[in-house]
Amino acid sequence: MATNKPAEEPILSVKDLKIDFRTFAGPVHAIRDVSFDLKKGETLAIVGESGSGKSVTVRSIMGLLANNAHIASGQIMFHDADILKKTKRQLNAMRGNDIAMIFQDPMTSLDPTMPIGKQVAEPLRLHTNISEKKALAEAVRVLKLVGIQDAQERLKDYPHQFSGGQRQRIVIAIAIINHPQILLADEPTTALDVTIQAQIIHLLKEIQEKIDTSIIFITHDLGVVAGIADRVAVMYAGKIIEYGTVDEIFYNAQHPYTWGLLEAMPTLETNSDRLYAIPGTPPDLLDPPKGDAFAPRNPFAMQIDLEQQPPFFQVSPTHAAATWLLYPGAPKVELPPEIKRRRQIWETQFAGKEAE
Amino acid sequence: MMADDKTSKKDDREILVKVEHLVQTFNKGKKDEVKAIQDISFNIYKGETLGLVGESGSGKTTTGRSIIRLYQPTGGDVLFEGQNIARLRNGSKAMLDFRRKVQMIFQDPYASLNPRMKVKDIIAEGIDIHHLAKSNADRDNRVNALLDEVGLNKDHATRYPHEFSGGQRQRIGIARALAVEPEFIIADEPISALDVSIQAQVVNLLKDIQDKQNLTYLFIAHDLSMVKYISDRIAVMHYGRLVELASADEVYNHPLHPYTQSLLSAIPIPDPEIERKRTPIPYDASKVEDERRRRMVEVYPDHFVFAATDEVAGYKAAAVKSHLVDHPPLVGTTTD
Incomplete structure (x- = not known):
């Protein structure tokens, strides 16, 4: 259990984060002073209703906020550098390499006009000098890892030729191909059936062990949290209102x-x-x-x-x-x-x- | 069916909807033929809530739409109050009457309300079509009473759908369904688009209204834990067939069909200690879905399973065995 692990240096540290969105009606205070740490190898679940700020929090870690977002204060420390101060170029080098994201909707997070082999290999091609052939070979390996049958033959298939569960596996393959240190999963199973959800959660746990990554898992389903999280942070109205180990939060x-x-x-x-x-x-x-x-x-x-x-x-x-x-x-x-x-x-x- | 003591209580139940050998095929005879529903039969009794669960693509939404005759059934009959709805002519008086008695609540509270209509006109559309209001004042009064019934207030009547949250919109959808004083409501995943804290509000609201107006519900959902709360009986669908039908407690505590067991074992429980001990049971379709003839068999009083003749004895024994234990462990729990 997480509680028994020795206290480690956090790999990611969010401090006093405040984010407003400028709207016609005035500034919406979406994140109101959020601080938390992510430790190496752990799964932190962020729980809350829609509008509680959980998605905005992880998007700020990825540097993916909308144009009308204004970061009023705060730091996001990752390896002694503040992500919020990074230039576009530095962010591009980080995204999909050190920190990767799994999105909620597998229907819209894949490019419908690109074969899946190319999509899975893309992060590798962008972040290393690997040849296309080698990148595709690696894509096959990762697709097998996430449980796509006959990956080699299906490299040239397009997203619409896969089911919802398979597409989410492909999205996960894209996220893990560069062995990121942090995986941000924003409701990765909400759009899926329960039996497929169980498979994807099992898969994420397996991958975490294999590539030794830390996961921030966003969900509103406490059942899912009980099965996957080491620690839990509960968000409400742009603030974390309670955090603790999974047992502390549930019992x-x-x-x-x-x-x-x-x-x-x-x-x-x-x-x-x-x-x-x-x-x-x-x-x-x-x-x-x-x-x-x-x-x-x-x-x-x-x-x-x-x-x-x-x-x-x-x-x-x-x-x-x-x-x-x-x-x-x-x-x-x-x-x-x-x-x-x-x-x-x-x-x-x-x-x-x-x-x- | 046996006529012993345990089944005699069935006779008091009045059948509202009878689905007999319903078959629904899309693009029949073409290359892209889809057998959405393959011969299902069940009854819905007056005043009860029948939960219909299954994964996406299992045919549960198609079943609901066939019952309300949004689709013309390919085969079989749907009887509502004894009347075959497939024979109703579009535009006839009987059809109009059927449309008033049977209403639907939809899944997506954003897509199911016309963004260019005021809430009061959305709710009163059915009232107008069925000429239920005597005057404009009566119409307004009815709308206000309905808004009150679903926990909104009359100031909301003149607003537009975009001014409301998801939960509030679903309440408007419920008010619209109630406006024509229906007897039977088909709720197609009415809560899956809502937040957890709001889901409970809507489920409780549906329950309260049912108690007050003696409504009958067909509640379609893939969220099995919520279905248990609202349903008296639950039917489990898979690949266009019913595989199990029993009371809600029976299905949850004594699931017999391997597919039901697999489905239940995959539901995450908000309890870390339980989750650590559980593993989802994979479903092996090849074992129970070969080409043999199967039908729904009552293997325990009021508990039906889709089985071939030689499988019945096994299911009966499993049912008896499962009932020997007072609190059977949750499906998927490993005992060690």
């Missing part, structure tokens, strides 16, 4: 928004007539709320939540949550039943181990 969550997400997910085991639904909708980031952005939807909100943003309170060396409920003088709240059930698992399975 010892502290932020009411994380509780809400866990409750809203139907587990196949629990039998209940009604699903818990988080009331209301996320706030408008044109004019973000003064206090905790989740307060209006939060049944446990206190007066201070409306007035002042909560700082991070450390729960363990690896786990922190930004909620006033962790303030030493805060009243104790009655946990929702599902969260209580999870806490019990935490206490019996994990709490003891930590003390050792």
Whole structure:
């Protein structure tokens, strides 16, 4: 497990990132002070609803922000250099080589007019002086690695000749051909059927072991997170509101928004007539709320939540949550039943181990 | 079918929709012929929710569209309240009546609302076509009541679809379906385009409305964990065929067909401890999809599996064995 690994230097470090988008209605504060580290060889899952800023965060790491984006502050440190300060040329040298991205929609992220062999070999041709023949041979090897049958014969096939699951495998092949140190996966399985999703997740885990890469995995599906992540960061309204190891987030969550997400997910085991639904909708980031952005939807909100943003309170060396409920003088709240059930698992399975 | 105690309760259930040997083939006789549905039969009882699950391409959406007669069935019958809908003439009074009683909620809340119409006109379009409102004031009142019913308010009536979020748009789509006082609603993946926290809101809303108005639902989805919550019974489709049909709890706790087991084992569970112990079961289609004749057989009370005659005994034994355990482990869990 990730928690047992020795503390390593982070390979990527995002610090105090703030990003606004200029729109006709005014600046949209999409990322409001986000900081996190990615350690070598780990999988960090970023969880949140649409509009929470998870995609913008990874796009900023790739230097792929839209033209109307304005980085108000922050640093993204990768090997002692700030990605945000890189020139276009430096970014081009990095993208697809040191850091690669897997996009959500396999239908639109491949070029429909180019044979897949050429597309898979392209990053290699761009970043090294390899001959086309050798690059294509390498493409075959990688396509086999991601599970495309008879890759050699299919090099000249076009994307439309493949199924959705196969196309996503090809997208992954393009991303890993240069053995990137970091893979950014933006909802790579959301468009796929569950059985194909299970295969792709299995594939990503396998590849991670083979080429020793770190993965940032964006998703809104907590089930997927439980299966793939070492650590989890939960985002809401442009901020990270809780982070911790996968066990800490699933069994010892502290932020009411994380509780809400866990409750809203139907587990196949629990039998209940009604699903818990988080009331209301996320706030408008044109004019973000003064206090905790989740307060209006939060049944446990206190007066201070409306007035002042909560700082991070450390729960363990690896786990922190930004909620006033962790303030030493805060009243104790009655946990929702599902969260209580999870806490019990935490206490019996994990709490003891930590003390050792 | 056996007429013992366990099956006698079936007789109290009133059949609303009867699908018999439905076949739907596209481009029949041409090179690109697609056998989307290959001979399926099932009933939908009044007041229940039947969940229809399967992967993309399994024919679940085609089934829904054939039932509402967006497609003319290639073979077989669809009976709604005993009436064969394939025989309804376009433009006839009976057809208009059928169109009022059966409504649809679509998957994509962005594509299914006309961007150039105001919300109140979208919702009232059916009311106008079926002449349900006596006056303009009555029309407005109905629209306002519907908006209230789905958790929106009457200020929203004069706005346009682009001013709403995905979840709100889906509520508008639900209000539109309810406007003509239908009896049966086909919901084709109504929540798959929505965020998790909003999905639960819409599912709860659909449940509340069903309780209040005694509606019958056909709920089509590929998200199996949500289907369990809303469905009384679940039908599993694969390659244009039904492979398993039983109550929701039966399907989840005692899946018998290998395809159902594979599908269930692939659902990720939001619980890291469980996920560490699970491996998805791959589905070997060659074993159960050879050319032999198969039909839906009741292998346990109210539990049907697509099986050949010599496979029935095996499924029956598996069903009995599975029911001996109070809490069978989740499919795909490795015990060690």
